[in-house]
Amino acid sequence: MQLLENTELGNQTNITEFILLGFGEHQLLQILLFVFFLLIYVATMAGNILIILLISSDRHLHIPMYFFLGNLSCLETCCSSNILPKMLWSFLTGNKMISVQACFVQNYFFGSLGAVECYLLSAMSYDRYLAICKPLHYVTMMNGKLCLHLIAGSWINGFVASSVAITLMSNLVFCGSNEIDHFFCDTFPIIELACSDTRILKLIMFIVCSILTIPPFILTLTSYIFIIEAITKIPSTMGKQKAFSTCSSHLLMVTVFYGTLMGVYVVPNTNRLNSLHKVFSIFYTILTPMLNPIIYSLRNKEVKDSLRRLTSFLYAQTQRKNLT
């Protein structure tokens, strides 16, 4: 009996690969999805890298608001690169396997970057709060040091918190099914496959996720309540519009990100609703990184001016080369 149990345990640890089911088997659909997500990936990388280049090369943009934005773009390129290349590869080759280690690495980065995004977004809304509600003290309060602390704090906190979560998960033993009905290695679907009793682990993970996301969410929400209150007090319509335009893009970003993130965790995870989960996940893992450069920066006059300066500079360079 003892022996039998041991060999069974031996079999249980044998799972070394998961299968990410993704979006089904239909051949034509895979090709369409490949093209669709490839375009999204290219657009995400191009948009965000352009923003990083503009912000680091243009001295006009060396102010806290753009440091936050540059870091957010950095984060978005990492987020997309953590998920999309593997996904594109499976669409192209039909190979849906991923080793357990690779899956954990992907999950680790997904968790860390997601947490960093929550913190950065709330730091950015705090920055907008200071700019709109405390305009006279903005420059002294949001100085280089505070900005650096907020940004460094976001990155460090995100990675530390995710390390805690992944350590809790690292003891899981997998047996039986190895199919994950998702397009990337999300936390709860992985835990679902473990053969040990995971009720306590799930509860702890739920608490960890809540500790990670609720405070920055409340901070963001409070900042916006104060901002909107301040804006309604501005007497002229012109002034209202001007103040609102500096934060409307950010508000839109935050709403899409948190709205879909909550959609994933609030909608009960039953088989019937699984496709809904996937759609919400596509939003906050894949679409927000692409939308960020579009709705956040290219609508913004200073970024557009910077882009104009860069293109005319490059144009002058090529002209000069042609002359010599």
Ligand SMILES: *[C@@H]1O[C@H](CO)[C@@H](O)[C@H](O)[C@H]1NC(C)=O
């Ligand atoms: C990220 O933030 C740091 C600290 O403020 C800043 O020095 C750096 O330029 C930012 N990165 C980008 C790409 O904007």
